[in-house]
Amino acid sequence: MRHPPVPIAAFLLLALCPLPGMAQSIQRQEGRAYAAAGSTLLYRETHWLQGPASAQSRLVLYRCTDGRPFARKWMTPQGSPQTPDFTLDDGRDGYQEGVRGGAATRQVSVRASAQAPTFSRAIAVPPGAVVDAGFDAAVRSHWAALQAGQSVVFQFLLPSRQRLVPLKLRRTGAVTWQGQPAEQLQMKLDAWFGFAVPPVTLVYATADQRLMQFTGTGNVRDEKGKYPQVRVEFPAAPVATPAAELSAARTQPLVKTCGA
Numbered sequence: 724m725r726h727p728p729v730p731i732a733a734f735l736l737l738a739l740c741p742l743p744g745m746a747q748s749i750q751r752q753e754g755r756a757y758a759a760a761g762s763t764l765l766y767r768e769t770h771w772l773q774g775p776a777s778a779q780s781r782l783v784l785y786r787c788t789d790g791r792p793f794a795r796k797w798m799t800p801q802g803s804p805q806t807p808d809f810t811l812d813d814g815r816d817g818y819q820e821g822v823r824g825g826a827a828t829r830q831v832s833v834r835a836s837a838q839a840p841t842f843s844r845a846i847a848v849p850p851g852a853v854v855d856a857g858f859d860a861a862v863r864s865h866w867a868a869l870q871a872g873q874s875v876v877f878q879f880l881l882p883s884r885q886r887l888v889p890l891k892l893r894r895t896g897a898v899t900w901q902g903q904p905a906e907q908l909q910m911k912l913d914a915w916f917g918f919a920v921p922p923v924t925l926v927y928a929t930a931d932q933r934l935m936q937f938t939g940t941g942n943v944r945d946e947k948g949k950y951p952q953v954r955v956e957f958p959a960a961p962v963a964t965p966a967a968e969l970s971a972a973r974t975q976p977l978v979k980t981c982g983a
Contacts (some may be wrong), residue, residue: 729815749773750859750961751771751962751968752959754769754770754956754957755767755956756768756956757955759938766787766788766793766943767788768784768785769786770782770961771783771964776804779800779804780798780799780800781856782796782969783795783796784975785943787981789981791978792976793979794943794977795811796809796810797810799956801824801826804860805858805861806826806852806854807822807857808823809854809856810823813977814956814979815946815980816837816948818834818835818836820882822854822855822880822882826848827847828846828847829846829848829854830844831882832844846886848887849878851878852877853890854879854880855882859934861875863940869892869893869908873893874891874893876891877889877890881966889913890909890910890912891912893908893909893919894908895907895909898936900928900936901935902926904928905928905929905935906924908926909922909925910922910924910925911923919971921939921940923940924936931960933957935957938955940953946982964982
């Protein structure tokens with residue numbers, strides 16, 4: 724199986740799975756992904772969050788610049804908030820990836836296109852590991868250590884490579900982001916070949932530890948199947964939204980192209 728380039732920030736572009744108990748409060752957050760260098764809008768993201776932070780589910784629709792959805796990711800809690808189950812479906816070519824299973828051993832699956840076979844592999848996930856959007860929970864759980872100048876090292880599960888990779892996270896300093904006090908973090912591969920992979924820069928709000936900006940290799944491929952360097956911005960905090968909106972997003976058809 725030929726593997727695509729490593730998107731070491733797959734954790735950021737979050738997901739959600741259908742849950743019982745739709746009476747729970749639901750929030751929506753909007754994001755925009757730009758080319759890392761410049762102001763070219765590449766795609767949009769709409770995130771729906773449901774449940775408490777300790778057991779939160781998320782749905783993300785990745786949208787063309789005109790708002791039409793082309794991919795959907797679902798995420799549901801599994802054991803630790805750092806190791807959720809998730810499934811990503813890309814309507815453009817049928818690409819799929821996901822993680823399912825128990826807390827210690829997870830079934831990781833990848834399908835390159837609608838016509839390709841699905842490759843699955845059981846992977847033992849060690850304590851403290853991170854799966855996809857669970858990285859956001861890891862940042863919060865290690866917030867005090869990061870503020871104290873300590874580096875945090877953990878194993879991150881890459882479904883596209885069906886393997887774990889070591890990542891190192893550290894605080895690089897205080898910044899002001901769009902007028903708001905924030906903390907800047909950097910993540911990079913904690914391995915000898917890490918120099919070959921661009922580091923990821925994260926900006927979190929100081930007040931509520933909310934992710935506001937990510938710059939690095941994204942986990943949403945472009946029309947050529949490549950993982951571009953992106954800058955994803957979340958300028959506003961999540962807002963309450965009706966359950967009907969989430970229900971509609973769960974079944975909204977995905978387009979096959981963002982072109983005309």
